[in-house]
Amino acid sequence: MFTGIVEAIGTIKEVKKVGDNDDLGIVISDASSVLGDCHLGDSIAVNGTCLTVTEFTDSEFKVGVSQETLRKTTIGELGVGDKVNLERAVSGDMRYGGHMVQGHVDTVASIVGREPDGDSIQFEFELRDREFINYIVPKGFICVDGTSLTVIDVNYEKARFKIMMVSYTQAKVIMPLKKIGDKVNVEVDVAxxxxxxxxxxxxxxxxxxxxxxxxxxxxxxxxxxxxx
The missing domain is CATH 1.10.1220 (Arc Repressor Mutant)
Structure with missing residues (x-):
C-alpha cells in the first residue's frame, strides 16, 4: 500500500528483456533515499506501479516486470535516462499525507492539455480505457504516475479529467517534464x-x-x- 506522496525521482539505468516471454528487468539509480531500509522482496512504486525489489545496492535497485504489468502500464515504454517517481510501501508509523494507493495501475492516459494557472499547472488527461472514467469524480482522489492528486473537472463523454499541480509538487515529481501526447499511469480510487x-x-x-x-x-x- 502507498500514499501517492512521491519520495524521490529515480533514473532508469538499464532495461533488459528476460526469460522467454519478453518480461523486463529494470535497474533504477539515484534511489538512495528510498533504499536505506530496503530488503529483498520489498515493494517500491515506480510511476505508481507496485514492483518487487529483486536486487539492490546503496543507490540503485532492480525490479522484474511481467507481461500483465506491461499491458496495463507505461513501464514498457521507459528507456535509459528516463526519470521515474519512487515511493516505498507505507510503514506503520508513516503519516498518510495522500490517499490510499494500491500501486495496481488501472489504465493509461494521454496528456491532452497543459496550461499554467498562476504558479500552478493545469493538466488534462484522456483515458485509454474509457470505462474507468466512471470511477473519477470532481474533488475526488486520483493517482497519476504515483502522485496523489485531486480531480478538478471531469468530462464523462470524452473520458477526460483535469488536475491542478501546485508549484511545490512540480518540484517533487516528473509530471512537469512531460508534454502533450505523453502517457501516464492512472489508478482510480479503489473505493x-x-x-x-x-x-x-x-x-x-x-x-x-x-x-x-x-x-x-x-x-x-x-x-x-x-x-x-
Missing part, C-alpha cells in the same frame, strides 16, 4: 470500485439488507411515476 461491486452483489441477492433497501427504493419510484 468507487468496491462500492460498485457491493451494489452488484446486493442487486443479485435481494435477501440482503442493502438489496431490500434498493428494491424498496425502486418500487417507490415506480409507484410515484405511475401515480403521475
Amino acid at each position: 468507487g470500485k468496491l462500492i460498485e461491486r457491493q451494489i452488484q452483489v446486493s442487486l443479485q441477492n435481494k435477501d440482503s439488507a442493502f438489496g431490500r433497501i434498493l428494491e424498496e427504493l425502486v418500487e417507490r419510484k415506480v409507484r410515484e411515476v405511475l401515480q403521475k
Whole structure:
C-alpha cells in the first residue's frame, strides 16, 4: 500500500528483456533515499506501479516486470535516462499525507492539455480505457504516475479529467517534464470500485439488507411515476 506522496525521482539505468516471454528487468539509480531500509522482496512504486525489489545496492535497485504489468502500464515504454517517481510501501508509523494507493495501475492516459494557472499547472488527461472514467469524480482522489492528486473537472463523454499541480509538487515529481501526447499511469480510487461491486452483489441477492433497501427504493419510484 502507498500514499501517492512521491519520495524521490529515480533514473532508469538499464532495461533488459528476460526469460522467454519478453518480461523486463529494470535497474533504477539515484534511489538512495528510498533504499536505506530496503530488503529483498520489498515493494517500491515506480510511476505508481507496485514492483518487487529483486536486487539492490546503496543507490540503485532492480525490479522484474511481467507481461500483465506491461499491458496495463507505461513501464514498457521507459528507456535509459528516463526519470521515474519512487515511493516505498507505507510503514506503520508513516503519516498518510495522500490517499490510499494500491500501486495496481488501472489504465493509461494521454496528456491532452497543459496550461499554467498562476504558479500552478493545469493538466488534462484522456483515458485509454474509457470505462474507468466512471470511477473519477470532481474533488475526488486520483493517482497519476504515483502522485496523489485531486480531480478538478471531469468530462464523462470524452473520458477526460483535469488536475491542478501546485508549484511545490512540480518540484517533487516528473509530471512537469512531460508534454502533450505523453502517457501516464492512472489508478482510480479503489473505493468507487468496491462500492460498485457491493451494489452488484446486493442487486443479485435481494435477501440482503442493502438489496431490500434498493428494491424498496425502486418500487417507490415506480409507484410515484405511475401515480403521475
